[in-house]
Amino acid sequence: MTQETIVIQEKEPLLQVRNIVKTFGIVKALSDVSFDLYPGEILGLIGENGSGKSTVSSIIAGMQKADSGEIFFQGKPWSASSMVDALDKGIGMIVQETGTIPGISVAENVFLGEIERFRVSHFPFAPLNKKKMNQEAEKILSLVDLHDISGSLMTGALDFVTRKLIEIAKVISKNPSIMIVDETSTALNQTGRQTLYRLMKEYRNAGKAVIFISHDLDEVIEQCDRLIVLRDGHFIQDLPKKDFSEDGIKKLMVGRSVAGDYYRSDYDGSFDPEVVMELKDASIPGSLDHVSLQIHKGEILGISGLSHCGMHTLGKVLFGARQLSDGEYLLHGKTVKNEANAMREKVGYVAKDRDTESLNLNASVSDNIAIAGLNSFSRGNFLVLYPDEKKYVNEQIDELQIKCFDRSQFVSTLSGGNKQKVVFGKWVGCGSEILILDCPTRGVDIGVKQFMYHIMYQLKKEGKTLVLISEELPELLGMSDRLIVMKDGKIQKEFPRSKDLRDVDVINYMI
């Protein structure tokens, strides 16, 4: 079969993946996966959460070894001992979560593993020429349109999007022949995405290749030349561009047709007049600039903007995780000093930076889901019993179809989308009356996304309040009763729910 494909494609494949098998304990993450990657193409790798996309790409990128199977790169057997090694040899990968180290400078991250180059002399402990290193790093950062980031900045102090862009810059500065982009676009903002698309096209035009992983079908259809579908670790289909259709792809991914409404179908943007949260002239230097806002019972408030517009900080303020330097925030008429205060008022918060802020990676699915719900299932608000916990957690696992072998599986070993489901389950399960959701559907596959939207709508109808902060306009337009646009820490514009609202109308106020 492969012979035939090669003849049809007429070109030598750049990368050949043959019969890859990978198991983790009892989980068969990949069974017999084979595909080719040709020069000059952007290959989309799609499939449900936990279908094996990250696993196969990480094997290609040298992060882990397959149990069996072979890989050929430029016709020769390929093996890499680490990601750095793979990048040196021509295959680079941008990982799904943060791939930068927070405790070192931006320049050190960019030149991770090759700091030696910048020693003033050849002695092993000679001082570094920091100035040169920073300058070169800044040059590399401009490749991803990051023009105002100094190489000497501490990486941990930067926001999520910028860190992601730094990671991209680091990979492309090495000029690999193959770039693997794992679920990166949802971590980026609009401009970041445009930068990424531009880079991918440059790769295609230069006769290199890109493996692109995403759950955003519009993006996949638009950017990719060909698609490979995985399901439960099995290769399902190889789809050429001419056969791309949204419904067809959905069906291939999920294994059944995805019917019904994706977002809510009504355009009734009404809600209870009762104000549950109120900001008066709220300010935090550099993030929020005199924001006044009332949020109501039974309302889905959408918040959009570019990543530095202050919307993520706003989410933290609403949960009591950031204090205002000026102005006032009232939750049910009371001031909020910390997260525990907010939780007492039944507020839940899904943070954007999943692995550090929303999850305890080295703990089980059960630990993570139960921690926010202790108040609701403990007896006498004190006693935590095993059967109660089991019932509570298993309900969330079933509802959200979290792919784990049982609730004792450590969250660090779940696939990206399944981790996100754990976070969602943690806050929805505990009966939050108010949910602050910062990019809640990031990395989640379409089937589950649809389900999450359904739950959100259900919660709204039950009179709960949702604040949906997102970089994805379609979901904001699709779900919000009211949509506010933020820019430079200010509220720029407010839109009521309407059938006629188009994304361009909103974008105009964002930039």
Next chain:
Amino acid sequence: METAKKTQEERGAGFRRYKTKNLVIELLPIIVLALLFAIYMTVITIRGYKMELQLTRLFNQAIVLVTVATGATFIYALGSFDISLGASVLFACTMGVLTYNATSSVALLLLVIVACGVGCSLLSASLATFFKIPPFVTTVAMMSVLSAIATTLININNTSGGTASITLPLNLLDPISSVWIKALIAGAFILLCVFVFNFTKVGRRIKFLGGNPTCAKLSGIPASVYTIIAFGIAGLGVGIGALLTLAYTPSVSSGTAGSIGMNIFVAIVFGGMPISGGAKSKIYASLIGGFSYMLLNQILLWLIGTSMNGVAQIISAALFLLIVFLTSLNYRTRLLPR
């Protein structure tokens, strides 16, 4: 259909193998304990030592360690460390003896001992919270201060001719010096710890906090409150440990409980608890590890003898490293940031 069934079966077998492997790793500390105990009994039998005498001695040595270590597990679960525990026990003993000798009140003696244990521990935690520094740092300072105060007090009130020491009336604590009463006291405390650690919100939150403080904060768990609770429980353990120490030997010198600080650490690790704390923390680690460690020391002492004490220490250190390595193997699989 055929293949689906096969994968089911494959998965079944794989799942069993996986569970078995996990179970073995979980039970490893107990297996080690049983093994050491078997060797210990063998030596006693072969050499014809008095069994009851030996067992009582082992128990008396281990029980203080186990009690203090069980309380300290709460601190370790937080991913923190308290180096002042040994000094706290010494301090509590000293204050207890001085109180009794001044007032002749056993009730006051008990009160002061427990209050000193809890007080010192809470002070470390509160200072750390107040100055926003890791609690470990304050315990280092605490250790020096406490042992200095205790040593000074012992020297001032010295009653013996040789090494400076202070003493309770010889038979005062006889009512609680029997093995069974001691086991009851320590057992009650350990049960309390097991209960709080495994079956209450407090225990769950402390473990969560140890795993990821940032996420814990955003899950409404204030680090300061739970650090203070953890240290408070550890302090109670110190108080009870001090009481058990006095019940064993009524005289206190500056060397009392000297080695306990380090032994707690070793014991907890021997019991299979990860040094970093978090979700894998086990409350039974101190119980199992405490006895294992004491058994090991005794066996090495017998087999190698006091003259070659250094060799025994090297062997025990090597074993310690081996265990740390083995337990860390379990969760050191390379994971990708996904």
